[in-house]
Amino acid sequence: MFKFRHLAILLSCALATNSFAMNIQPDPNNPSGYVIPRADIEAAERAKTADPMYDTWAKALETLPNQQVEAILPGLASNPSNVIRAERVFPETEWIYLTQMAASEYTYTRFLRAIGKFPAFCGEYTDGRDSDAICKRSIVTSFAHFAQETGGHIAIDNTWDNPKGLEEWQQALVHVREMGWSEGQPGYTTGCGQNDWQNKRWPCAEGQGYFGRGAKQLSYHFNYGAFSEVMFDGDATVLLNNPGLVADSWLNLASATWFFLTPQSPKPAMLHVIDRTWKPSQRETEAGIGYGFGTTINIINGGIECGEQNKDKGQPVNRIRYWEGLSDYYQISIQPDEKNTCWQQKPYGSLNLNGATDVLYTNWEGDWTYHADRPGGVSFECKLVGYQTAYSALVKGDYEKCVTNFYESHANWPNVRVVEQLGPVDPPIVPEPPVGGNYPAWNINTEYTGGEKVTYNGASYEAKWWSQGNDPSKGDPWKLISDTPVNPVPPVEPEPPFNPEPPVEPLPPTGATQWIAGQRNVNNGDKVTNIGKCFIAKNNPGVWDTPTSTNWFWDEVSCK
Template sequence: MATSLVHVREMGWSEGQEGYTTGCGQNDWQNKRWPCSPNQGYFGRGAKQLSYHFNYGPFSEVMFDGDATILLDNPALVADSWLNLASAIWFFLTPQAPKPAMLHVIDRTWTPSQREIDAGIGYGFGTTINIINGGIECGEQNKTKGQPVNRIRYWEGLAAHYQIPIEADEANTCWQQTPYGSLNLNGATDVLYTNWEASWKYHADRPGGVSFECNLVGYQTAYSALVPGDYEKCVTNFYGSHANWPEVRIVDQLPNTGGGDAGDGNTGGSNSGGDTSTPSGVIVWEAGVTQADVGDTVTHQGKCFTVKNKPGVWETPTQSNWFWEQVTCS
């Protein structure tokens, strides 16, 4: 028997309407990483009702090999394609600091930290409401509000129908919880950190005392520990989120100063391990510097890749994906 979703767009909204554009156009890291497209609305779409550009962007990155623009430019795809269910699964599985993943609350691979316990947050359906929409539906002031009351009513009805046990330590409500958006978990030692932020720790042995490092933190930043390459972007301040951060360039190999390695018998830094010359017409990839166009061939760590879709300077080739096709070096 075939089934289908009844509402793939938020009720009252239709394509062509601009809406849910809060924050669009501001000079902040969210707009630099996930810039809103003109004349687009980021209202709720799909089984989960994915909303706002800062959700469409990261979901697009996961679905399309790091390319946020596909769904920022074409948000209707979340309603009109397989992405309507995929968006719900993505939100269900993905922790967004300071919030854990809904899955981890349900399967109890998440353990509430002491700060969360002190804020009334623990196991149960109520915490999933807090993760989805806590700022609007949780807290004492929202105890009788229609949205959380309806969610809880549906959940309790389904649990009874399918004989799903509700454990004694599970709370279905979230009126007794502090919304996650008002909760500071940074510095807690019993929290899963999933975002990188610049480290401002002073290092006397480094230029200017700057760390040139990033640390994991308990709040959302421009750089996710779940996204390959984001640590490098954090160190180089790719989205301009670190005020007064020095200019940093990352290279795969330090420049040859001609001194050679002590005791290796080389005085000119030459490599005696075989021919490492670059094939003719192939570009040597340097992260943060190399700009390659469709059809170009680059080499990185002994492998060669042809550009399928124009990559950014931090899309370092390691295997075939949306941007790269691994080819034989010749």
């Protein structure tokens, strides 16, 4: 647990590696906390997400209010512009052509609403790119994956099960729920109920099942919760409490559209592969990852379907067949630098991105970099990482939540509160030096963390970082915070008692001599005196075998 020394002054801390300052002040409402102005938090976030791609990603995830979405119907002039484009390049007749086996829960109206929720899907490009062509390619790519994820997979010559003789790429959206599962069955609850940040942000509901639902088979509570936040203004509980909506409403297709638009760092969003907003990094290029349908397979399921070992595997072979059938039917042009396959690609999950400088990450994590000029050496910042955390760089307000440890995902993080404006700064308070130190005594066997205080030889010390067995008076990892070290005072020898006359040494008993160690040998039977007692030698004692009691060399006897 961090224990910080409170400084009653304003700390202006500027990192040499950043272009922003952090003003950190003790929290007047919490003796163990700190306050930071919101302007500083926002400046830090802007500095870390300055690459224009972050704005592009965030823009792609902007949504229309559900009330407007649910007013969308085929053919309405009031429909959003991206919906009108989708209707133009993919009219209802084409929907019917590709969904003759589809479950009744999938309808063209719901398809248009799923598109309308996300204005970037089939959106307008103002930089010369062909908006209609990108829209058509996006829809056809989606259907190729629908045909694999929820399709019928019935051969064209199987007239019993496929009396219409439909191509397999015409058999999309047959399943609305994962096969073998039905509403009311709890399942896919791995991780539910644990005391971790995922359950704090996306708590599982009692008795609910988070098995696959919808066109992309959304699964597991953390995906239901994240999708719910997008669909219901940040409220994760709507779909966690009622996951069946992903099967029985227009969310069954909206969940697939959301997946299509969402990057999963370091994976790009599928849209940005198709519209070429994404530029492959050097590591991706070296791994064979570039433009084309094959990269969308890698994004969806690369660990199982991509790489040389999966060249002939059923799932990727099916997807490629469906894409090639659809792209041929809809006359989608394939560029020379595109590949439909991903067997020549390294799966994203096995890419080594250590040291890569041209890969952008999309999640925030507490930054544990040591800052000597900030309280307790803590950064009070978050950094971008390439794995899922409680906080997304694409969600407004998540950086602030990361800094304040909103979901308690950073162990031992300081208590931080963000304020609009810092209050007046009190003058420094010089504490009275404690007498002999007012903190626990330092113990050589105790582990100390940065910020903990101890007393040693009458002085008070504060640990700069983790320490065990380091003498505080020797400096690092300790610093003196009050008093001058007090060295132990040697004990004072008592003065001898006053005797007006010198003591009279008694004469040794008759027949006994005074023992003087190291000066003479004695023979067995010799009688000596020592410490006021008499002893008879035995077993040939040496000159250093001083008699003090009966033992191997001496027997104590009467001095008479």
